Amino acid sequence: MKMKTIPSFPTISSNGDYIQEPRIRELKSRLTQRIENRTANIGIIGLGYVGLPLLWTFHEEGFPVVGFDVDAQKVENIGSGTPYIKHLGYSMMEQLAQSEKCSATLDFAGLTDMDAIIMCVPTPLNAYREPDMQYVEQTTKTIGRHLQKGQLVVLESTSYPGTTDELVIPILEKMSGLKSAKDFFVAYSPEREDPGNPNFNTAKIPKVVGGDGPEALAVATELYDTVIVKTVPVSDNKTAEAVKLTENIFRSVNIALVNELKVVFQEMGIDIHEVLDAAETKPFGFMKFTPGPGLGGHCIPIDPFYLTWKAREYEQHTRFIELAGEINTSMPRYVIDRTIKALNAHHKAINGSDVLIIGLAYKPDVDDLRESPTFKLMDHLKKYGANVHYYDHYIPEIWETREHKEWAGLKTVAWNEETIADFDAVIISTNHSDINYQELADWNDVIIDTRNAMKHVKPRTSTQIWKA
Numbered sequence: 001m002k003m004k005t006i007p008s009f010p011t012i013s014s015n016g017d018y019i020q021e022p023r024i025r026e027l028k029s030r031l032t033q034r035i036e037n038r039t040a041n042i043g044i045i046g047l048g049y050v051g052l053p054l055l056w057t058f059h060e061e062g063f064p065v066v067g068f069d070v071d072a073q074k075v076e077n078i079g080s081g082t083p084y085i086k087h088l089g090y091s092m093m094e095q096l097a098q099s100e101k102c103s104a105t106l107d108f109a110g111l112t113d114m115d116a117i118i119m120c121v122p123t124p125l126n127a128y129r130e131p132d133m134q135y136v137e138q139t140t141k142t143i144g145r146h147l148q149k150g151q152l153v154v155l156e157s158t159s160y161p162g163t164t165d166e167l168v169i170p171i172l173e174k175m176s177g178l179k180s181a182k183d184f185f186v187a188y189s190p191e192r193e194d195p196g197n198p199n200f201n202t203a204k205i206p207k208v209v210g211g212d213g214p215e216a217l218a219v220a221t222e223l224y225d226t227v228i229v230k231t232v233p234v235s236d237n238k239t240a241e242a243v244k245l246t247e248n249i250f251r252s253v254n255i256a257l258v259n260e261l262k263v264v265f266q267e268m269g270i271d272i273h274e275v276l277d278a279a280e281t282k283p284f285g286f287m288k289f290t291p292g293p294g295l296g297g298h299c300i301p302i303d304p305f306y307l308t309w310k311a312r313e314y315e316q317h318t319r320f321i322e323l324a325g326e327i328n329t330s331m332p333r334y335v336i337d338r339t340i341k342a343l344n345a346h347h348k349a350i351n352g353s354d355v356l357i358i359g360l361a362y363k364p365d366v367d368d369l370r371e372s373p374t375f376k377l378m379d380h381l382k383k384y385g386a387n388v389h390y391y392d393h394y395i396p397e398i399w400e401t402r403e404h405k406e407w408a409g410l411k412t413v414a415w416n417e418e419t420i421a422d423f424d425a426v427i428i429s430t431n432h433s434d435i436n437y438q439e440l441a442d443w444n445d446v447i448i449d450t451r452n453a454m455k456h457v458k459p460r461t462s463t464q465i466w467k468a
Contacts, residue, residue, distance in 0.1 A: 024182055027150040028215045031185070034115055035222050038062045043114035045139055047074045047104065049298070049368060050156060050191040051120035052085060053202040056092055059102050060203070061227045066114065067104035078104035086367045086394060087196045111146040116223055118154045119143075120191065122298070124402065129305050131160060133167065140168050144175025152185040152219050158244050158303050160310035164188040164237035169212060181213040187220035188237040190244030196366035206230040210240030248303040249321055254289040255300070256324035259331050262291040266467060273452040293429050293450040293468070294331040294373030296362025301328070301371045332376035336384070338468035339425055339448050345464065346446055348424055351385035356413065356423040358440075359430020360392040367394040374429040375404045389413050389423070394432065417443045427468075428453050441465070 034040035040063060044055045047069045058065045069075055077084045081097030096102045111117055121135040136157055143153060153172065155164050164187075169180045180186045192205045207228040211217030217233055224231045234240050262272040272291055280288040295301040304325055308318040340350050362372040369375075374390065381388045390398075391413050400408035413419050415435075420426070420443040428437075431451035440447065441459040448466045459465055 024215050027183075028185070028219055031115055031150055031152060031219055032222050035219075035226060038226070039064070040115035040223070041066065041113055043068060043111055043117045044120060045069070045108075045117065045143075046120035046122075046157075047071070047078065048120065048122075049085060049195055049370075050193050051118075052078075052088065053193060054118065054120060054156070054191075055102070056088075056096065057202040057227050059096060059099060062101070063227075064101045066102075066110055068106075068108055068111065069104065070106065072106060075104040075106055078102075085195075087365070108142050109146060111143060112148055114151065116152040116154065117143055118156055120156050123157045123159050123302070123306070124298075125302050125305055130309050131306050133159070133163070136163070136167065137171065140171040141175055144172045147172060147176035147178060147184060149178060149183045150185075152187065152216070152223065154187045154189055154220060154223075156189055156191045158190055158248075158299060158306070159241060160306040161238040161241045161245070162310065163241060164210075165212065181216060185211070185216035185219050186237075187211040187216050188240045189220060189224060190240060192244075192247075195368045196363065203227060204229050206232055208232045208234060208240050208243045210234050210237040212237060242307075245303050245307045248299045249307065249324075251289070252295065252300050252304050252328060253320065253324040254287070255291070255295065256327040258289050258291045260327050263334060271467065273455065290452075291450075292331065292373070293335045293427075294376055295328045296370070296372045296374075297368070298370045332373055332380060335377060335427065335429075335448065335450055335468045336380045338466050339381075339427060340384075342446050342448055342464065342466045343425055346424075350381070353386050353424040354422065355381050355386045355388055356420070356426045357381075357388065357390045358392070358426060358428045358435065359432055360390050360395045360398065360412075361430050361432075364430060364432050365394070365434070369395060369398070369401070371403075372430075375407065377427060377429055378407060391415060391420075392430070392432070393434075415439075420444055 042058045042063045042065045044051045044065065045068045047067045055065050055067050067078060074084060078096055081094040083090055083093045119139050121139050123136060124132045126132040155168055169186050173179055178184055187209060189207055189209045194200055207224045209217065209220050209224060209231050211220050221231050221233050234243065265272045265275065276288055276290065279286050304321045308321055311318050343350055343353055357374055357377055360369050360372060360374050361367055362370060378388050397411045398407045398409065420440065423444060425446040425448060426440065426444050427448045428451055431453035437453050437457050441454065441457045441463050445462050446464060447454065448468045450468045454465050
């Protein structure tokens with residue numbers, strides 16, 4: 001049984017007008033009733049790592065759901081039951097394909113028939129590390145062209161505080177001729193996905209919810225209450241947007257700290273991982289974060305810069321956040337420096353060397369390569385003249401991405417002694433749990449370990465393991 005949460009405080013709308021007219025009360029009552037009896041049509045825009053699990057979550061609770069996307073392959077895969085996000089499994093996709101209550105389409109005209117429309121579209125950074133809002137803007141305009149009275153529109157994409165009120169709502173109102181908090185409802189509820197985490201799926205992660213006024217907040221809370229273990233209403237949209245940024249800035253700053261300590265302790269001959277393991281035994285006042293070759297995923301490398309960009313509008317400087325960003329973005333270069341030293345120790349130059357990188361995904365045991373630091377390592381190695389290859393059984397071939405088109409088509413090497421032993425150096429970038437690291441130590445003599453993956457391995461006399 002889902003935990004019921006009722007917002008207990010009023011909020012202030014973007015236009016400051018909250019007269020509870022009979023019209024908005026009637027619209028709220030009608031939508032709430034459809035949510036309660038699970039006849040509300042739910043539209044999910046964006047069927048990626050956030051949208052697809054959300055589609056499944058609403059489907060599991062008996063809602064009729066429609067997925068909207070501009071990617072024909074994703075739409076086709078949902079219709080045929082073909083998995084395209086591996087950690088979500090085959091069973092889920094088969095059930096979605098066979099269900100009469102689930103469909104996917106390229107035709108956004110179907111938004112007219114939705115009761116709730118949830119946006120799960122990318123919010124990347126541009127070349128100047130500023131928010132790239134083109135996907136949110138385009139999607140919002142599309143919704144605006146089909147918007148109907150009484151519909152709920154929710155943005156789940158991570159963005160700067162003010163996005164929903166200052167960007168989304170004005171576009172919706174302009175395109176539709178309707179008014180938020182009078183004719184339709186707008187809310188913000190940040191996604192909290194952790195791909196591949198076996199302990200927490202979408203339904204089990206508490207949901208922060210903000211709204212454009214008390215009516216929108218109540219309706220959005222009602223919607224998520226039916227499918228999420230717990231909802232956490234906050235006073236307005238910008239507060240909900242700030243919550244998401246704060247969560248990921250917290251992680252970014254602490255990862256930067258241990259990354260900096262790693263470099264310092266390395267020069268002192270101290271193993272950062274041994275330090276962290278021992279520090280973790282303290283039952284209070286310490287939270288363990290682990291260093292790595294750089295940040296990956298769609299959240300931590302990007303979200304902090306959304307706040308630093310917005311803060312400049314208020315003449316505020318986020319020096320602490322920016323310093324953390326500098327440290328984290330410098331880590332791939334540190335790994336390459338260690339690789340150069342490792343090769344030099346074997347009387348080899350990086351120029352012309354064959355280098356294998358293990359792990360293309362940004363985290364273990366998933367096929368998610370968004371913002372993976374491995375791409376940065378590959379770029380640096382190529383610049384130095386190395387011949388770059390990768391091994392990742394989760395990603396047999398690199399598909400084209402917005403940021404790394406030049407690597408599209410490159411395929412993983414085979415995992416066998418003949419292949420692995422032929423490389424001049426091997427860099428462990430992602431520590432997939434099902435890789436046999438003892439075999440790696442038996443097959444290759446120069447290993448640069450950025451994840452402490454080799455800690456339980458017994459290397460040959462000729463094998464050198466470099467911490468990076």
